[in-house]
Amino acid sequence: NGFFYVFYTAQGSGSPNRLSRFKVTPDDPFAGDPETEVILIDQPDDAGNHNGGDVHFGPDGYLYVALGDEGNANDSLNNSQRIEKDFFAGILRIDVDKRPGSLPPNPHIAVSNNYSIPPDNPFVGATTFLNRSVNPDQVRTEFWAVGLRNPWRMAFDPVSGLLYTGDVGQGRLEEVDIIQKGGNYGWSFKEGTADGPDARRAPEGFVDIPPILEYRHGSGPDRGNSITGGVVYRGDRLSQLYGAYVFADYVSGNIWAMRHEGNRHTDWFNLARDSGIAGFGIDPTQGDILLADHNANRIMRLVGTEDTLNVGFPPTLADTGAFMDLENLIPNPGIEPYEINTPFWSDNATKQRWFSIPGNKAGIRFERQGPWGFREGSIWIKHFDLEMVRGDPASSRRLETRFLVKHEDGVYGLTYRWDDSQENAFLVDESGYRETFSIQDGEETIEQVWRYPSRSECLACHTPSAGLVLGFSTAQLNCSVVRNNHEVSQLSWLKSAGYFQAEPETIEALPAMVSADDSSASLTRRVKSYLASNCSQCHRPDGEALGRWDARYETPVLESGLINGHVVRHEGQADRRLIVPGNLEKSEIYQRISNQGSRRMPPVGSHVLDVEGIDLLKRWITETLPRKTFADWQQHFSNMVPNLELDPTGDADHDGWDNLSEYYLGTDPTFASDRWRLRLDVSRETLFVPNPSGIELRLESSLFLGNAVEWEAIEILETTEPVFGYKGLLESKLEGFNEGSKFYRAAIIFPELE
Incomplete structure (x- = not known):
């Protein structure tokens, strides 16, 4: 709509900190019209420093505003631990669109009626703060977080949505904070994790949110005197920095990158040095980090050096040594094929997969659920082909072959693009590559874009929380494969080949995706x-x-x-x-x-x-x-039968099925004869099974009954026409029907157990 928002210190009485909305000119979208100013907040300020002033829209569409403690030292103006006074020492969250359901702000000299308060802001309706009573009509309900001295630059991670802030310290510590709803970051009771100037005034039981990183004042490689909050890197060119928070110190000139897990940093290292960095930005074209150098009056770009970009990766697929026969994609010994149950969607491409575990095998930490663990040096290879004529495998073109390599600190990915000769593939640049192919789809020719991923894009999916390696897990690998011309369980083959550090449980009991x-x-x-x-x-x-x-x-x-x-x-x-x-x-x-x-x-x-x-x-x-909810189902039968109680574990009609089971199976909980059952059609030698919507069934047979007998799965051939209350009737032809006694059973899997 052409609106943009500015925080600035205005001239005039009180030198107010002002948040305003402007609009671009009708003729030039890159020029603002000063005559369109609409003031949202106009807070008088009695000091010349600690103005904060960063402004960002969050992923929720609300506007976030960073505010200093007004200035001077030691919080002498008494702003830092107040929510009912003025607009200082915290971060605001306001609704500039005035959405339905948002609330009007409480009256204040600085407030206009040009914005609203999100109804879920943490201090809406507050009557106490720090063990003392406050008037809810005087609370600054705009606050999202409090207890900040001078939050100098903040930024949202576009992937996780986390809000990072650099808070400038007083005489001892600078800090990086992750801002949480209603969070109190301690100032002036605390400075970082140390006592602040007003530590003695902290109420009993006071708890603040500590920084995820802090550093002392000084001039060394891990020191500084005035933090400049940065940004989370999600670009294509510097895969080593993907997901890291990049920030600086205005005085010492240190430019750092930091990674964290939860509320503590796990890695912190220097990138470069340049004093006077006053702010960070992102180039939206490719995600590069931009730096505002206040001393030199220029905007700079963070780029990699030759040492960081060229680390000796093999230039071609042939040079990797992965394949003994590149023409037929036959791997060298030690590299094994594998298959998965549910492939990731890859724009109609077909894929082949291989893996290699270094050393004397036994390099996989098996887990029934969740990610497996792998030895450093483990490699996964995935090859992509794409049909140039849809439905014609003979028209397939080799597109790319990807490598994922496990190292001490995580994984990295490499992509090799096959050339037009289809004889070899060449390493794709750090930033990736894009290509367009003409695909014949029936009578239509389609232009299909193919993206060869950058090394950073590999890490966008291969995340630490997912275990870094995707698709190589129990539920994905629990399927049948062909080894030495015999069909075997893939998990059993991995087990017998000695890849697991510890023996998994019975393979048949393990989960399997489909x-x-x-x-x-x-x-x-x-x-x-x-x-x-x-x-x-x-x-x-x-x-x-x-x-x-x-x-x-x-x-x-x-x-x-x-x-x-x-x-x-x-x-x-x-x-x-x-x-x-x-x-x-x-x-x-x-x-x-x-x-x-x-x-x-x-x-x-x-x-x-x-x-x-x-x-x-x-x-x-x-x-x-x-389907009806369980509560709706309960109400339906309660209306029919007075005083009927249908708790989930009860059995109202004493037919052996609890009420929750009858809900899922579609049977009447008040009528014992209405039971879910198998039906045998002797003349057709067929077993019929009612199949309610959303229920998974497994059919099995055995020659005997008993605890130690083996049951064999029965193939389900087809589904008949739907009948009332059911998705249909499953049916299965029974082999060996006239060859003696046989027993049949069905396993019913409800949605909660899937």
């Missing part, structure tokens, strides 16, 4: 597998995605946050949810995967919609999910 087109599995299981493969690297506990839902395969649907889960960026459509049963339009995840554009998910590497994946999610939302 492919999207596996019609023998329930829609729920197929969707869970698809989301785990395509989304769980970021959407998981401690993951870097903004959307806080859990896509891991082992997480039950009802615990994942998917169903009616809140959307972080709803683009003004507040009634949207992650998944709304029965409603595709309001299901944000469906919209994200089925539409191109900047909000497309997954966000890295893909330029072609996954039609089969979209249809799978569509069917799940419209067919499986729109």
Whole structure:
């Protein structure tokens, strides 16, 4: 809409700190019109320093404003631990769009009526602060966080949404903080983790949020005197810095990078030196870090040196030594093929995969669920082919071969692009590469863009929280493969080959994902597998995605946050949810995967919609999910039978099925004869099984009964036409039906147990 927001110190009485909105000129989008100023906050300031003043929109669309403690020293103006006084010593969060449901600000000399208060701000309705009473009508409900001395530059990580701030210390310590809702960062009771000038005034039980990094005053490589908060690097050119927080010290000139886990830093190292760095920015074209040099009056770009960019990687695929026969992609000894159950969507490309564990094998730490552990030097190779004529494998072109290498501190990725001769592949530059191919699809010619990932883009998916290595896990590898012309369990083969440090449990009891087109599995299981493969690297506990839902395969649907889960960026459509049963339009995840554009998910590497994946999610939302809730089901039967109690573990009709099971199976909990059961058609030698929506079934047979007998799986051949209350009847032809006694059973898997 042409609006932009500015924080500045105005001339005139009181030298007010002013937050204003301006608009660009009608004729030039790069020029602001000073006559369009609308003042939002105009706070008089009695000192000349500690003005803070950084301004950023958060991922939630609200405006965040950093404020110093007004100035002088020792918080002599008494602003730092106050929420009912003025606009100092904290970070504000305001609604400049005045959305429905937002609140008016409390009256104050600095306040206008040109913004609103988000209703979930932490001090809305507060009546106490630091063990003392406050008048809720005088609370500055704009505050998001307090207890900051002079937050000099803040920035949101565009991936995780975390808000980083550099807070300038007084005489001892500078600090980096991660800002949390309602957080108190200690000033002036604390300076960093040390006592501050007002430590003795801290109320009993006072607890602040400590910095994730602090450094002492001085001039050494780990010292400084005035921090300048920085940015999180998410660019393409410097993969070594991907995900690191880059910041500086204005006085000492140190420019650092820092990584952290939770609330503590794990790595902190020097990048360069230049005094007078007053601020950081991001070049949106490729994510480069920009630095504002106040002393030299210039804007600079952070670039890698030859030593950091050229580290001796093999220039061609042949030079890697991975393949003894490059023409036929036959690997050298020690490099083994592997397959997975649910591939990541790769724009219609077909893939081959290999791995290598160095040393005397036994280099894999097996885990039933979650990421496995791997020895340093382990390598995974993935090769991509793309059909130039859809449906014709003979038209396939070799595109690229990728390497993922485990090292002491994590992983790095390399991409080799096959040339037009298709005889060799060459190392792609640090920043990646983009190419367009003409694909024949029936009578139509399609221009398909292919992205060869930068080394930073590799790390965008291969995240620490996901274990760095994707697809090489129990649920993905638990499938059958061919080894030495025999079909074997892949996990059993890994076990017998000695790759595991400790023996896993019985292979048959381990979880297994399924492919999207596996019609023998329930829609729920197929969707869970698809989301785990395509989304769980970021959407998981401690993951870097903004959307806080859990896509891991082992997480039950009802615990994942998917169903009616809140959307972080709803683009003004507040009634949207992650998944709304029965409603595709309001299901944000469906919209994200089925539409191109900047909000497309997954966000890295893909330029072609996954039609089969979209249809799978569509069917799940419209067919499986729109069942009555358990509460609705309880109410329905309670209306029919007075005083009926239907707690989940009870058995109202004493038929052996608890009420929750009857809810899922679609049977009547008040009528014992209405039971879920197998039906045998002797004349057709066929077993029929009712199959309610969202329920997964496994059929098994045995010649005997008993605790030690072996049960064999029965193949489900087809699904009959749907009948009332059911998705259909599963049927299975029974082999050896007239060869003596045989027993049959069904295992029922409810959604919570998937």
